[in-house]
Amino acid sequence: MSNTPATPASSSKSKATGNSQPPEKRKPLFQKELQHMMYGFGDEPNPLPETVALVEDIVVEYVTDLTHKAQEIGTKRGRLLVDDFLYLIRKDLPKLNRCRELLAMQEELKQARKAFDVDEEKITSLD
Amino acid sequence: MKHSKDPFEAAIEEEEEQDESPPESPGGGGDEEGRIEIDQAPEESERDVGGGVRRQNKKSKTSSSVVVVAEGKNKDEDEEEEEENMETELTKYPTTADPAKMAKMQVILSQFTEDQMSRYESFRRSAFQKGNMRKLLQGVTGSQKISMPVIIVNCGIAKMFVGELVETARVVMGERNDSGPIRPCHIRESYRRLKLEGKVPKRSVPRLFR
Numbered sequence: 001m002s003n004t005p006a007t008p009a010s011s012s013k014s015k016a017t018g019n020s021q022p023p024e025k026r027k028p029l030f031q032k033e034l035q036h037m038m039y040g041f042g043d044e045p046n047p048l049p050e051t052v053a054l055v056e057d058i059v060v061e062y063v064t065d066l067t068h069k070a071q072e073i074g075t076k077r078g079r080l081l082v083d084d085f086l087y088l089i090r091k092d093l094p095k096l097n098r099c100r101e102l103l104a105m106q107e108e109l110k111q112a113r114k115a116f117d118v119d120e121e122k123i124t125s126l127d
Numbered sequence: 128m129k130h131s132k133d134p135f136e137a138a139i140e141e142e143e144e145q146d147e148s149p150p151e152s153p154g155g156g157g158d159e160e161g162r163i164e165i166d167q168a169p170e171e172s173e174r175d176v177g178g179g180v181r182r183q184n185k186k187s188k189t190s191s192s193v194v195v196v197a198e199g200k201n202k203d204e205d206e207e208e209e210e211e212n213m214e215t216e217l218t219k220y221p222t223t224a225d226p227a228k229m230a231k232m233q234v235i236l237s238q239f240t241e242d243q244m245s246r247y248e249s250f251r252r253s254a255f256q257k258g259n260m261r262k263l264l265q266g267v268t269g270s271q272k273i274s275m276p277v278i279i280v281n282c283g284i285a286k287m288f289v290g291e292l293v294e295t296a297r298v299v300m301g302e303r304n305d306s307g308p309i310r311p312c313h314i315r316e317s318y319r320r321l322k323l324e325g326k327v328p329k330r331s332v333p334r335l336f337r
Contacts, residue, residue, distance in 0.1 A: 030255055033253055039246060039249045040253050041250060041294060051314060055292060063263060063267070063281055064263075065330055067268060080268060080277065082274070092326065094287065099280045102283045106279055
């Protein structure tokens with residue numbers, strides 16, 4: 001396999017082949033948001049770029065691993081569902097509660113938007 | 128659309144504007160308030176933050192109970208605005224708001240220094256972009272359709288994970304009597320500690336050839 005040798009070679013190879021394997025050097029996905037987030041959690045207002053890059057790598061790996069595990073669970077029933085993720089973080093109470101909140105809020109927003117649309121129809125139909 | 132207004136001011140203005148502008152604005156305004164928690168909103172003045180939405184000290188983000196309260200009040204305002212403006216029969220959704228906690232949060236918020244307020248605002252408003260998260264998830268799962276709840280949950284979990292990383296890194300820095308911006312070595316140590324605590328999912332197959 002020509003992709004096995006040193007990382008620089010493999011990353012350039014993967015770019016050439018169209019990213020057939022997870023590249024080490026991927027475009028930074030979350031840089032801007034991460035800077036604000038790290039400041040919010042306790043870092044300096046301008047975190048060091050290498051720190052942000054490292055945190056992004058760690059977060060991407062975390063999400064990837066979590067999703068892989070969720071998929072393993074999900075394939076047993078067929079699709080990837082939210083419940084798989086909730087099951088995986090069941091031990092971590094703060095995260096679990098936060099996810100429940102987020103989902104509940106999304107439901108509420110959906111209901112509110114639906115009711116708003118219904119109301120708009122009423123208004124336009126009256127005209 | 129109003130972005131940087133106090134929610135109460137926004138509600139009053141929406142009532143006035145209702146007659147002139149298309150009915151999009153109440154829903155839009157309501158959406159904005161709600162989405163602040165999830166989406167990345169531009170850095171705005173602190174009026175929005177101080178405007179009655181309760182917050183918590185950024186240090187204890189992992190204590191979800193107060194975040195629950197804050198989210199509840201935000202939802203509350205959404206529903207209130209929409210009810211006032213649209214005169215629908217929206218039933219009042221049960222919120223997790225607790226008046227005592229709300230009052231406490233207001234007291235704390237009012238005593239924030241500017242530095243604390245700006246940090247708290249960053250803490251509340253920062254979020255991972257759903258589009259990028261969706262791309263990442265699609266790449267990982269290989270499937271095209273990722274449902275919205277999955278994306279939302281992942282964004283939330285990732286944000287809390289960043290919080291744990293940064294807070295643990297600060298603890299590490301304190302132990303080493305370091306100061307200044309967080310350096311990669313602190314993050315690495317913090318990551319190692321989180322792994323020992325079991326907060327990081329372990330790969331069943333070790334990742335080779337990175």
